[in-house]
Amino acid sequence: MADATNTLSAPVRGGDERRTMIAFAVMVAIFAVAPSVVYQIFLMNVLCMALFACAFNLLIGFGGLLSFGHAMFLGMAGYVSAHAAKVWGLPPELAIASGTAAAALLGVVVGLLAIRRQGIYFAMITLALAQMVYFFCLQAPFTHGEDGIQGVPRGKLFAVLDLNNIWVLYYVVLAIFVAGFLLIYRTVRSPFGQVLKAIRENEPRAISLGYDADRYKLLAFVLSATLSGLAGATKAIVFQLASLTDVHWSMSGEVVLMTLLGGMGTIFGPVVGALVIVGLQNYLAGFGQWVTVITGVIFVVCVLAFRRGIVGEIAAWWERVKR
Amino acid sequence: MTEIFGVPTQALFSQLLIGLINGAFYAMLSLGLAVIFGLLNIINFTHGAQYMMGAFCAYFLLQLAGLGYWWSLLLAPLAVGLIGILIERTMLARLYKLDHLYGLLLTFGLALIIQGVFRNQYGSSGLPYQIPEALTGGINLGFMFLPKYRAWVIVASLIVCLATWYVIERTKLGSYLRAATENATLVQAFGVSVPRMITLTYGFGVALAALAGVMAAPIYQVSPLMGADLIIVVFAVVVIGGMGSILGSIVTGFGLGVVEGLTKVFYPEASNTVIFIIMAIVLMIKPAGLFGRAR
Numbered sequence: 001m002a003d004a005t006n007t008l009s010a011p012v013r014g015g016d017e018r019r020t021m022i023a024f025a026v027m028v029a030i031f032a033v034a035p036s037v038v039y040q041i042f043l044m045n046v047l048c049m050a051l052f053a054c055a056f057n058l059l060i061g062f063g064g065l066l067s068f069g070h071a072m073f074l075g076m077a078g079y080v081s082a083h084a085a086k087v088w089g090l091p092p093e094l095a096i097a098s099g100t101a102a103a104a105l106l107g108v109v110v111g112l113l114a115i116r117r118q119g120i121y122f123a124m125i126t127l128a129l130a131q132m133v134y135f136f137c138l139q140a141p142f143t144h145g146e147d148g149i150q151g152v153p154r155g156k157l158f159a160v161l162d163l164n165n166i167w168v169l170y171y172v173v174l175a176i177f178v179a180g181f182l183l184i185y186r187t188v189r190s191p192f193g194q195v196l197k198a199i200r201e202n203e204p205r206a207i208s209l210g211y212d213a214d215r216y217k218l219l220a221f222v223l224s225a226t227l228s229g230l231a232g233a234t235k236a237i238v239f240q241l242a243s244l245t246d247v248h249w250s251m252s253g254e255v256v257l258m259t260l261l262g263g264m265g266t267i268f269g270p271v272v273g274a275l276v277i278v279g280l281q282n283y284l285a286g287f288g289q290w291v292t293v294i295t296g297v298i299f300v301v302c303v304l305a306f307r308r309g310i311v312g313e314i315a316a317w318w319e320r321v322k323r
Numbered sequence: 324m325t326e327i328f329g330v331p332t333q334a335l336f337s338q339l340l341i342g343l344i345n346g347a348f349y350a351m352l353s354l355g356l357a358v359i360f361g362l363l364n365i366i367n368f369t370h371g372a373q374y375m376m377g378a379f380c381a382y383f384l385l386q387l388a389g390l391g392y393w394w395s396l397l398l399a400p401l402a403v404g405l406i407g408i409l410i411e412r413t414m415l416a417r418l419y420k421l422d423h424l425y426g427l428l429l430t431f432g433l434a435l436i437i438q439g440v441f442r443n444q445y446g447s448s449g450l451p452y453q454i455p456e457a458l459t460g461g462i463n464l465g466f467m468f469l470p471k472y473r474a475w476v477i478v479a480s481l482i483v484c485l486a487t488w489y490v491i492e493r494t495k496l497g498s499y500l501r502a503a504t505e506n507a508t509l510v511q512a513f514g515v516s517v518p519r520m521i522t523l524t525y526g527f528g529v530a531l532a533a534l535a536g537v538m539a540a541p542i543y544q545v546s547p548l549m550g551a552d553l554i555i556v557v558f559a560v561v562v563i564g565g566m567g568s569i570l571g572s573i574v575t576g577f578g579l580g581v582v583e584g585l586t587k588v589f590y591p592e593a594s595n596t597v598i599f600i601i602m603a604i605v606l607m608i609k610p611a612g613l614f615g616r617a618r
Binding site: 068116121123127249256295297300 | 433434600
């Protein structure tokens with residue numbers, strides 16, 4: 001993926017740091033003000049998918065690992081979180097935490113298997129294991145098959161914040177997104193993130209320098225799975241629903257698309273991609289199957305002509321202007 | 324009624340037959356994937372959609388031109404193969420210098436487009452396709468009833484697979500192909516046009532998928548999503564077998580079909596997942612796949 005990730009593989013300079021911080025502040029400000037103009041539920045969907053895409057981007061953009069089964073973490077966490085809130089009667093913070101923990105556990109198991117192969121095989125293995133999780137969710141009694149878990153209570157966060165108030169709910173979701181986003185940003189900029197990039201660029205050399213490549217890859221995989229789970233668990237509480245849609249392979253494809261469209265390996269790309277794709281789906285909901293076709297067309301166009309993605313192209317254009 | 328391990332033999336043999344049929348399709352599809360991957364280094368995600376297009380092609384030929392099953396066996400792979408060649412020339416060819424994962428993403432997008440368009444036109448429910456007259460009815464083998472068409476599918480797919488193996492492993496053309504897989508630049512230097520070979524190989528792999536689609540049409544219904552889930556199972560088959568060997572893909576395909584059929588008899592709950600479980604076990608023991616070369 002060298003071509004797509006060049007934009008960020010250069011060492012980050014001071015000016016870049018400042019620019020990123022400004023962009024981050026602008027993004028948070030926009031999301032903080034937006035609900036007074038845009039439908040809150042739509043925005044929360046964007047935030048959940050954006051966190052999901054950012055978690056996915058951690059793996060592909062910085063670890064060079066293309067997972068084609070990330071829906072399993074999103075969906076599984078959603079089911080566990082919904083089950084915990086509805087059947088066990090846990091408060092929302094514990095429901096989300098248990099969903100996230102379930103995704104982390106699943107991430108360890110899948111990660112241990114998948115990192116045994118690289119490149120295309122890695123993608124196929126994650127896809128196949130996700131399909132297995134899908135069939136499990138279809139048959140297991142606690143997921144209620146085709147119906148999913150409906151009517152999940154939102155409850156009170158820390159027994160104080162009533163999530164049935166849409167405004168409270170919105171800012172809680174925004175806080176979760178920002179926390180996840182900052183964690184990913186911090187990870188990418190840490191020595192751990194640098195080693196991950198080194199492994200992506202040249203694994204044998206990284207190993208010869210004494211880095212345990214498999215351990216780094218597994219850690220990145222589990223972190224990505226956990227944050228995807230956080231997104232899924234939050235989504236289940238927001239929509240009061242956990243369903244098969246979130247475990248299906250088309251969801252795995254969607255997150256790849258969001259990241260590709262926004263810009264793989266860029267910090268803000270996945271957020272932009274999620275905004276565009278969720279907006280598109282919302283807008284085109286009445287057109288039935290044409291949404292699939294349009295999704296496919298965007299895939300093809302991105303791969304053939306637009307590999308840096310929206311944010312990547314803007315960054316490249318900025319570099320050219322500066323010179 | 325006779326029983327084996329507490330299961331009536333009738334049920335056992337009929338599931339075994341279904342397993343062999345599924346295995347025949349796994350083998351043909353994974354063979355096509357392996358041939359394409361060998362030369363192009365691309366995992367063809369459109370394979371399932373192309374299998375579906377083969378079945379639809381047979382349906383159209385019958386409805387619009389009145390051409391029956393036997394003509395379809397010839398014409399559908401040709402037509403879908405040509406479309407494949409067009410895709411390779413106009414799109415895939417631009418990606419060879421990039422990371423292989425882009426090929427996967429492109430073909431995934433193409434699969435979404437093709438399946439979406441067909442679903443818009445024909446809905447999700449299947450269209451019926453009649454078994455050709457010569458192959459209707461069945462033979463009573465004494466211990467079970469064998470429908471002729473199913474026997475034909477198993478035999479025909481075995482012949483196709485073995486013919487492919489023969490061409491690749493035993494002919495001059497196949498030796499070029501194997502050489503180009505090892506070192507394309509060197510083969511090019513000997514005056515063989517590698518780009519043309521790549522195009523034809525992709526066309527051939529796609530045609531194989533379409534042929535499988537035509538053969539599947541009378542068994543499963545012709546439906547836009549018939550290849551969508553199948554392709555994921557075939558990916559698992561490919562991971563289990565490893566893509567290094569042609570015979571390996573054939574053996575793994577048929578073998579896993581049979582295993583899946585047997586699971587349906589003894590533990591039906593796991594029949595959807597058994598192939599993925601086997602994949603996980605193989606990955607733990609032999610990451611390169613049963614017939615794969617470690618690299």
